[in-house]
Amino acid sequence: MNLTVNGMARSFDGDPEMPLLWYLRDELGLTGAKFGCGAGLCGACVVHIDGVASFSCVTPMTVADGSQVVTIEGLSPDGTHPVQAAWQELNVAQCGYCQAGQIMQAAALLAETPAPTDEDIDSAMSQNICRCGTYPRIRAAIKRAAGQEAR
Amino acid sequence: MAALENVSRRAVLLGLGAGALVLSLGLPSLAQEPEEPLKFGADAMPNGWRDDPRIFISIDPDGTVTVTVHRSEMGQGVRTSIAMAIADELEADWNRVRVAQAQADEPTFGNQDTDGSRSLRHFFEPMRRAGAAARLMLREAAADEWSVPVEEVVAENHVLSHAASGKQAGYGDMAARAAEGEVPARETLVLKSPDRFRYIGREDVGLIDNPGIVTGTAIYGMDAKAEGMLFAVVARPPVVGGRAVSHDAEAAMKVPGVQRVVMIDPPPQPSEFQPLGGVAVIATNTWAAMRGRDALNIRWEDGPHGTYDSEAFKAELEQAARSTDGTVVRNQGDALAALQTAQRRVEAEYYIPHLAQAPMEAPAALAMIRDGRCEVWACVQAPQVTRVRIAEKLGLPPEAVTVNVTLLGGGFGRKSKPDFAIEAALLSREMDGAPVKVVWTRDDDLHHSFYHTVSVERLEARLDDSGRPVAWLHRTAAPTIGSIFAPDPMQKLPFELGMGLTNMPLDIPNVRAENPKAQAHTRIGWYRSVSNIPHAFAIQSFIAELAHEAGRDHRDYLLDVIGPARKIDPTELGDVWNYGEDPARYPVDTGRLRRVIETVTEAAGWGRDMPARRALGLAAHYSFVSYVAVVAEVEVDETGEVRIPVAHIAIDCGPHVNPDRIRSQMEGAVIMGSGQALMSQITFAQGRAQQNNFDSYPVPRMDTAPREIHVHLVGGEDYGQPLGGVGEPGLPPVTPAIINAIFAATGQRIRRLPVGNQLSS
Ligand code: FES
Numbered sequence: 001m002n003l004t005v006n007g008m009a010r011s012f013d014g015d016p017e018m019p020l021l022w023y024l025r026d027e028l029g030l031t032g033a034k035f036g037c038g039a040g041l042c043g044a045c046v047v048h049i050d051g052v053a054s055f056s057c058v059t060p061m062t063v064a065d066g067s068q069v070v071t072i073e074g075l076s077p078d079g080t081h082p083v084q085a086a087w088q089e090l091n092v093a094q095c096g097y098c099q100a101g102q103i104m105q106a107a108a109l110l111a112e113t114p115a116p117t118d119e120d121i122d123s124a125m126s127q128n129i130c131r132c133g134t135y136p137r138i139r140a141a142i143k144r145a146a147g148q149e150a151r
Numbered sequence: 152m153a154a155l156e157n158v159s160r161r162a163v164l165l166g167l168g169a170g171a172l173v174l175s176l177g178l179p180s181l182a183q184e185p186e187e188p189l190k191f192g193a194d195a196m197p198n199g200w201r202d203d204p205r206i207f208i209s210i211d212p213d214g215t216v217t218v219t220v221h222r223s224e225m226g227q228g229v230r231t232s233i234a235m236a237i238a239d240e241l242e243a244d245w246n247r248v249r250v251a252q253a254q255a256d257e258p259t260f261g262n263q264d265t266d267g268s269r270s271l272r273h274f275f276e277p278m279r280r281a282g283a284a285a286r287l288m289l290r291e292a293a294a295d296e297w298s299v300p301v302e303e304v305v306a307e308n309h310v311l312s313h314a315a316s317g318k319q320a321g322y323g324d325m326a327a328r329a330a331e332g333e334v335p336a337r338e339t340l341v342l343k344s345p346d347r348f349r350y351i352g353r354e355d356v357g358l359i360d361n362p363g364i365v366t367g368t369a370i371y372g373m374d375a376k377a378e379g380m381l382f383a384v385v386a387r388p389p390v391v392g393g394r395a396v397s398h399d400a401e402a403a404m405k406v407p408g409v410q411r412v413v414m415i416d417p418p419p420q421p422s423e424f425q426p427l428g429g430v431a432v433i434a435t436n437t438w439a440a441m442r443g444r445d446a447l448n449i450r451w452e453d454g455p456h457g458t459y460d461s462e463a464f465k466a467e468l469e470q471a472a473r474s475t476d477g478t479v480v481r482n483q484g485d486a487l488a489a490l491q492t493a494q495r496r497v498e499a500e501y502y503i504p505h506l507a508q509a510p511m512e513a514p515a516a517l518a519m520i521r522d523g524r525c526e527v528w529a530c531v532q533a534p535q536v537t538r539v540r541i542a543e544k545l546g547l548p549p550e551a552v553t554v555n556v557t558l559l560g561g562g563f564g565r566k567s568k569p570d571f572a573i574e575a576a577l578l579s580r581e582m583d584g585a586p587v588k589v590v591w592t593r594d595d596d597l598h599h600s601f602y603h604t605v606s607v608e609r610l611e612a613r614l615d616d617s618g619r620p621v622a623w624l625h626r627t628a629a630p631t632i633g634s635i636f637a638p639d640p641m642q643k644l645p646f647e648l649g650m651g652l653t654n655m656p657l658d659i660p661n662v663r664a665e666n667p668k669a670q671a672h673t674r675i676g677w678y679r680s681v682s683n684i685p686h687a688f689a690i691q692s693f694i695a696e697l698a699h700e701a702g703r704d705h706r707d708y709l710l711d712v713i714g715p716a717r718k719i720d721p722t723e724l725g726d727v728w729n730y731g732e733d734p735a736r737y738p739v740d741t742g743r744l745r746r747v748i749e750t751v752t753e754a755a756g757w758g759r760d761m762p763a764r765r766a767l768g769l770a771a772h773y774s775f776v777s778y779v780a781v782v783a784e785v786e787v788d789e790t791g792e793v794r795i796p797v798a799h800i801a802i803d804c805g806p807h808v809n810p811d812r813i814r815s816q817m818e819g820a821v822i823m824g825s826g827q828a829l830m831s832q833i834t835f836a837q838g839r840a841q842q843n844n845f846d847s848y849p850v851p852r853m854d855t856a857p858r859e860i861h862v863h864l865v866g867g868e869d870y871g872q873p874l875g876g877v878g879e880p881g882l883p884p885v886t887p888a889i890i891n892a893i894f895a896a897t898g899q900r901i902r903r904l905p906v907g908n909q910l911s912s
């Protein structure tokens with residue numbers, strides 16, 4: 001199986017059923033995408049597969065085969081994507097564990113919907129859990145990032 | 152090592168009732184000799200506190216200041232806040248401040264148990280002193296070098312200067328020389344006056360871990376790596392005290408990548424922080440280990456708790472709460488006699504289920520053993536006990552065990568128990584010391600927590616003609632955390648009772664509190680704010696019920712029942728614990744409780760007209776020596792669906808070191824409390840936790856969480872005042888505020904948590 005991860009060509013010949021999350025974390029050592037539930041229920045593991053926010057914990061390698069994968073480590077070269085910048089400005093994170101997934105989900109939302117309504121934010125971001133309870137700041141940061149992108 | 156002795160001593164302590172001081176939330180604390188003066192606060196914690204700048208501060212030749220933080224970061228912002236305290240007194244430029252995480256080493260760093268909302272309460276002053284001492288040492292070095300009096304050397308914002316000679320140097324230039332100097336005596340240090348603070352008390356300092364978090368490079372326990380690392384998952388007995396009687400190791404070994412299948416013996420009960428035992432599968436990646444585990448086909452023997460059933464246990468607790476043979480834990484006036492008259496007597500029972508902390512990062516730890524030393528990386532709240540327990544298990548001295556504390560992806564009390572780190576050490580030993588990372592799945596986390604207890608709280612009151620309570624009886628029946636340390640005492644320990652029950656400060660002449668027996672059938676542990684959850688829920692719901700019965704406005708009634716502003720000695724109420732703090736320094740101050748209520752109700756527009764099925768609800772609670780009040784605005788639709796468009800929360804926690812993190816803790820508390828009110832619970836059937844993942848254990852999400860949260864910081868102007876806790880005290884009043892709002896909106900009183908579909912009939 002061949003795929004591109006953060007711009008680098010990769011090949012894999014292990015268990016084709018292995019979820020992309022474990023390939024990224026255990027084989028490539030890219031631990032930015034997190035393990036939260038392993039069942040598509042929490043969003044901690046969200047990465048972009050061909051630009052689409054996806055739960056890497058339930059995406060088998062056979063499905064990732066041939067795709068372009070971007071993880072939080074590859075979202076921007078230096079952490080300055082508007083979503084990352086807004087997250088820092090508003091100090092969104094508490095423990096931070098969910099935030100890679102939140103940021104990847106939000107970045108995909110804004111790529112698709114540059115000026116999201118509260119309903120848009122609800123429907124995209126409700127796929128991600130933050131046990132620390134940072135939702136109000138996530139919402140505010142998405143709006144801030146959207147403003148920056150419009151400028 | 153002290154912790155070790157403490158636990159065995161605790162068995163003795165348990166029988167002593169009110170005399171048994173449990174000063175530490177994290178671990179049972181020292182029994183104090185009667186002739187010793189009582190110790191409080193950080194002094195009373197195992198290994199106390201340190202303020203030597205050489206322990207906590209290093210300065211590189213290029214001027215970079217590294218602050219070593221000895222408390223665990225789990226989202227409360229402690230790495231930022233401790234660095235703020237030190238950098239401020241050091242007069243360091245924030246942009247040149249880094250943090251390093253201390254390894255487990257309490258004899259060096261002082262107490263490291265990150266729980267009980269104590270980090271800044273106990274270390275703000277010592278850390279300020281460390282910063283001030285380092286600053287003085289830099290000035291002395293410069294004075295020495297320039298041959299001028301130290302009084303004339305100014306240290307400001309990373310620059311040392313001498314006005315008369317025009318000499319200047321950076322901190323880095325003087326660091327080596329300063330390090331050779333004497334550490335100034337504590338008494339000679341002059342701390343900054345608050346009007347000169349650069350960082351303390353400011354909202355705009357930012358989070359020191361932001362860059363790592365937003366780029367995915369921050370390392371949590373789950374992310375620990377080592378060369379040649381193996382990955383393990385463990386199938387643990389689904390019932391506490393159970394064991395695997397057979398398993399199919401061969402089937403697991405057939406999964407490509409699986410290296411070994413290892414039995415872990417279950418510990419004797421009660422098992423404190425020991426791993427539960429079971430069957431481990433070790434593989435070259437996590438996925439292979441999980442698939443191997445699926446193939447094990449284990450037959451379990453359940454042991455005595457195999458019949459634990461939440462519905463049946465609820466009935467048991469109710470029966471206990473209705474019995475009259477509980478231990479009297481507070482008695483003032485004669486509540487029983489005053490309750491005798493049938494006139495205006497109100498009673499209610501509240502049920503608060505088990506909860507799992509469910510930190511977003513499930514437990515995970517990496518361990519390796521080499522040359523007689525064990526090195527561990529783990530997301531632990533209690534590094535020292537982790538070190539000591541692993542050393543015991545491996546038969547090594549504690550000095551041969553290094554525990555590196557990673558970031559914690561949430562803790563909430565779960566990671567105060569190092570069972571998962573001990574597992575990693577055991578499995579590394581099985582693999583001849585190879586690095587092994589133990590990964591807990593969400594199922595593992597929900598099935599093998601140290602759960603928040605389950606409670607029935609029964610309250611009875613009699614009202615006088617004005618509707619004010621003249622008698623108050625509170626019975627609390629719940630398994631105790633003590634059951635993990637010693638043969639189940641079946642009754643709450645003083646620290647559990649002191650979480651809102653015995654120290655309840657209402658102005659009522661006849662008050663009685665009783666604690667009937669309740670047996671533990673699973674591991675009970677700390678969960679953010681602990682026994683304050685059931686106590687606050689019951690008391691604050693009941694006051695709202697009484698206000699309704701009396702036909703009075705809930706806010707006015709609550710203030711009336713709290714009574715006038717006064718400072719109460721908690722020991723007079725029957726609380727010998729007082730969060731480990733000196734009752735003279737930390738009395739229960741009803742004036743501060745009143746003020747948060749007044750603040751939050753005013754901000755929320757208490758008393759305004761609301762549309763149908765929409766209402767405000769109020770609750771207030773004192774815990775972790777801080778005062779919090781909450782007003783929740785709820786809307787209940789025709790189908791019984793509850794939304795919380797707005798919540799206000801006010802906290803008085805004394806001086807505000809890091810206001811932005813106080814706000815974020817309050818926001819998080821409101822959201823976590825809304826989950827406890829509306830959706831989350833752990834139930835048992837046949838001894839097994841029934842919830843497997845976030846589908847059956849729902850927690851708030853973006854669309855179900857309270858939408859707008861307004862945090863009001865009250866008080867805190869006087870930095871001479873002692874600090875209160877922040878991480879936990881926000882939580883207890885949230886749930887009753889929501890439940891009270893639901894009553895106001897619908898007329899339906901919820902006495903059993905969570906609400907679930909109770910409103911949809
Ligand atoms: S870990 Fe993938 S959705 Fe939770």
Ligand code: FES
Nearest residue numbers: 096098130131132
């Ligand atoms: S910040 Fe901790 S889970 Fe979201």
